[in-house]
Amino acid sequence: MTVQDRGLLPLLAGLCPMHAVLDAEGHLVQAGPTFAKLFGARALQGMRFLDLIELRRPHQAGNMADLLASAGARLRLRLRAAPHTALKGVLLPLPGGGAVVNLSFGISVVEAVRDFDLTGADFAATDLTTEMLYLIEAKSAAMDASRKLNLRLQGARIAAEEQAFTDMLTGLRNRRALDHVLDRLMQSEQDFALLHLDLDFFKQVNDTLGHAAGDHVLQEVARRLRDEVRSDDLIARVGGDEFVILLLGMTERAPVGDLADRMIARLEKPVPYRAQHCRISGSIGITLSCAYDSPEPVRMMADADLALYAAKGRGRGCARFHESPLPRAAPAHGIA
The missing domain is CATH 3.30.70.270 (Reverse transcriptase/Diguanylate cyclase domain)
Known part of the structure; x- marks a missing residue:
């Protein structure tokens, strides 16, 4: 497959919505829909990948050769622009030049959902992140309900204590x-x-x-x-x-x-x-x-x-x- 094999590119968008396809010089040929969402309305095709994403580990990268040197390794990256969201990824070279980079948010997924207004549709159907988001949402709802219940109970206790020490006719102490x-x-x-x-x-x-x-x-x-x-x-x-x-x-x-x-x-x-x-x-x-x-x-x-x-x-x-x-x-x- 080369970057010109366009027939396979739509498959990547469905299977890996956080992918980026790079040409031999490290410029974007295609950006997955979730990856593109990180940059708002900007047109990404033709932009240099390393101008958007900073590779932090296993080593710094300044050009496509540096990126290819990290092929197959677990990559630690982040957005260069605010909010500098941390990313995880893996890069695989394409025959004939170029590469495919598949990204994920890792432990920063909660902040990413908030910062980029993401939903379950922005993740692959098999991505366990979706399940984790459901668990986080359920936990947040449970904690919010518990907090409201505690506030009501605390208010009721304070009201009961106040009533126990108050003369109801005059409002004075008893x-x-x-x-x-x-x-x-x-x-x-x-x-x-x-x-x-x-x-x-x-x-x-x-x-x-x-x-x-x-x-x-x-x-x-x-x-x-x-x-x-x-x-x-x-x-x-x-x-x-x-x-x-x-x-x-x-x-x-x-x-x-x-x-x-x-x-x-x-x-x-x-x-x-x-x-x-x-x-x-x-x-x-x-x-x-x-x-x-x-x-x-x-x-x-x-x-x-x-x-x-x-x-x-x-x-x-x-x-x-x-x-x-x-x-x-x-x-x-x-x-x-």
């Missing part, structure tokens, strides 16, 4: 979240102020206007409290009309007391509900973690509760700090 944060603060030994707030006259709202009005008031209370604290502070609804506020890093009585007074003043502003105005107030008991040698959540909550009752006993609508009782005097001995 008692479970409060206990979690208190435990974390104990471990980190970070100082904070704890405010126990109980709404005054809230029962009258429920009794006179109904529970829907009460829910509306609680939501408005939550909004007003959020406006007064920082983003790092925590507000938790721990009962029907009871709230606990943790002010992180605040240990001075004066600024804590001022903040509590501002909260109470905000709460005393009427809450519109339909054609009515709901009027409430708030009483607050306060403890500071720095006042304890070894602060404990249970004790601080109990002390804040005592301070809250003291605030209510003084007419409500006010804030009181917990005052530690004086230590008991030791009993005198020897006195009748």
Whole structure:
């Protein structure tokens, strides 16, 4: 067969779509359809093969003689133009001059499919690359489905955790979240102020206007409290009309007391509900973690509760700090 034996050339296109037929000077006589696809719309016939493809192993090639010296060997080549796709190949000389080079992508087939928009029709029917592409496509689809499922599961877990720590009526944290944060603060030994707030006259709202009005008031209370604290502070609804506020890093009585007074003043502003105005107030008991040698959540909550009752006993609508009782005097001995 010579390069002039055109009757055999169409067979190569069907059997080896990545082939190139070269004449005795190394110019392209015919390019297989997949080989031609690597160069877009360029007319390849008559172009010098080594101007398009670089032979890297087993040795460099500068002319047709160098190419023929590699006949029968496993060739490592690459496109000279971007994206410089790596190729594998074998060259067989033709009687009468010239050669046939059969190429493949090897392990770079995935990138080649992407870069040159190849399909199964661009590979020989017996090429195992087609089977590998199907496996890669199936694996990609499975991994994509797995990734989406994991994202949904992760989203569901985050949503469930968020719901478990959230009071659904007000959007504030709940008692479970409060206990979690208190435990974390104990471990980190970070100082904070704890405010126990109980709404005054809230029962009258429920009794006179109904529970829907009460829910509306609680939501408005939550909004007003959020406006007064920082983003790092925590507000938790721990009962029907009871709230606990943790002010992180605040240990001075004066600024804590001022903040509590501002909260109470905000709460005393009427809450519109339909054609009515709901009027409430708030009483607050306060403890500071720095006042304890070894602060404990249970004790601080109990002390804040005592301070809250003291605030209510003084007419409500006010804030009181917990005052530690004086230590008991030791009993005198020897006195009748």
